[in-house]
Amino acid sequence: MSPTEGRRPVAPPDPSHFRHSYSKDKAQLIRRLSRMEGQVRGIARMIEREEYCVDILQQTAALRAAVDSLSILVLEDHVGGCVRTAAEQGHADAYVEEVIDVVRRTLGRPIRGGGRAS
Numbered sequence: 001m002s003p004t005e006g007r008r009p010v011a012p013p014d015p016s017h018f019r020h021s022y023s024k025d026k027a028q029l030i031r032r033l034s035r036m037e038g039q040v041r042g043i044a045r046m047i048e049r050e051e052y053c054v055d056i057l058q059q060t061a062a063l064r065a066a067v068d069s070l071s072i073l074v075l076e077d078h079v080g081g082c083v084r085t086a087a088e089q090g091h092a093d094a095y096v097e098e099v100i101d102v103v104r105r106t107l108g109r110p111i112r113g114g115g116r117a118s
Contacts, residue, residue: 032066036066042059083099
């Protein structure tokens with residue numbers, strides 16, 4: 001059975017009716033992404049120079065932590081802004097389900113089948 005079989009159909013959220021809540025942190029997010037780009041280039045140079053494996057692994061762990069940190073910031077903004085706005089407009093169900101599904105996938109957990117208990 002696929003992860004989406006048996007799930008209650010929910011229309012995908014349409015966030016076009018309000019501003020994305022990460023907009024207030026956009027400059028900070030872009031700076032973080034630029035640093036991550038630099039980390040990736042640094043790891044590539046380490047591999048090209050055939051540096052010690054453990055040093056490369058430490059840098060990939062730092063990169064993963066940076067990605068996770070960025071994801072948390074976007075998630076916090078999404079829940080505090082987009083989901084809150086959707087709830088105020090009576091459209092919370094689709095947004096909440098979408099957030100739960102993306103968090104489950106991010107954590108490597110399968111998407112729940114069937115309907116949710118209320």
